[in-house]
Amino acid sequence: MHGPDCDRLVELVTDFVEGALDPATERQVVDHLAGCDGCSTYLDQMRATARALGELPPDRLPGPARDALLEAFRRR
C-alpha cells in the first residue's frame, strides 16, 4: 500500500504525535519517517516548537489587581 508523500505527511504529524492515527496509517507514517530525512526533521521541528512554547515565562497579574482581589476576598 503506497503511503503518504511528504506534502501529505506534514499534515499528519500532529495526529501521529497525539496517537490519533488508525494503525494502518500510523504504520505508513512510521515507514515514511524511517526513510525520509526531510519529514523526520519537520517532525523534530514541530516538537521543538511545542517545547519552546513551554519555556515562555509566565505572565503576572499586576500588583493593584492582585491587591483588589485579596481585598474583595476579605470582604466576602
Added chain:
Amino acid sequence: MVARVRDAELVGRLRDGDEAAFASVLDEWSPGMLRLARSFVSTPESAAEVVQDTWLAILGALDRFEGRSSLRTWVYRILVNTAKRRAAREQRVVPMSSISPADAGPTVDPDRFQGPDEPYPGHWRALPAPWPELAPSPEQRTLDAELQARLEDALAGLPERQRAVITLRDVQGRPAEEVRAILDITPANQRVLLHRARAHVRARLEVYVDARA
C-alpha cells in the same frame, strides 16, 4: 480521585475565608489565565481585567461549584466566557472566530514540495535543516530574548481558537482532555486547531533560525 479531594478541600477553605488559600490559587493560576485571555482580547490590560472579573465571578459562585468538573476546568471555562464577552464588547472589526484562510488548506507552503512535472512529486524540494536546541540550557534558565519575542509574535498572529488551544496545550502543558472541556470542542477539532497553530509557529521560528544560521 486525589485531585477531586484536593479540589473539595480547596473550595472548602475558600468558602471559609482562608485568605492564604485564595492568595495561593490566585498566584498559581493567574499567569495561565492571563495568557489564555490573550487569545481572545487585544491587550494585556484587557486580559488583566478579564482575569480580575473572572476571579470576582468565581468568588461569587463558590457556593455553586459542585465538583462535576475539576476546579481548574470550571474556573477556566468562566474565564473563556468572560474573555469572549469582553472581546465582543471590544468590537473587533474582523471577528476572530470567523473562518479565515488560516483555518483551512495546507499548513506548509505547497511551494516547498515538488510539483507534478518534477522528479519526485510531493517530496521536499529542499530538505528542512535540523535546528539547534532552542530550549534554554540549565545555565541560561530562560529563553533567548529574541526567540521569546518571535514566539509571542507568532502567537499574536494566530486566530482566536488556534491561539487558545496552543496556549493551553503547549505553553501551559495542559492535557488534551482538559483543553477540550475548557473550550468545549471535540477531540478531532482540538487536534486540527493544535496542528494548524503549531505549523504556523514552526514556520515563524524557521525564519528566525535560518536568519541566525
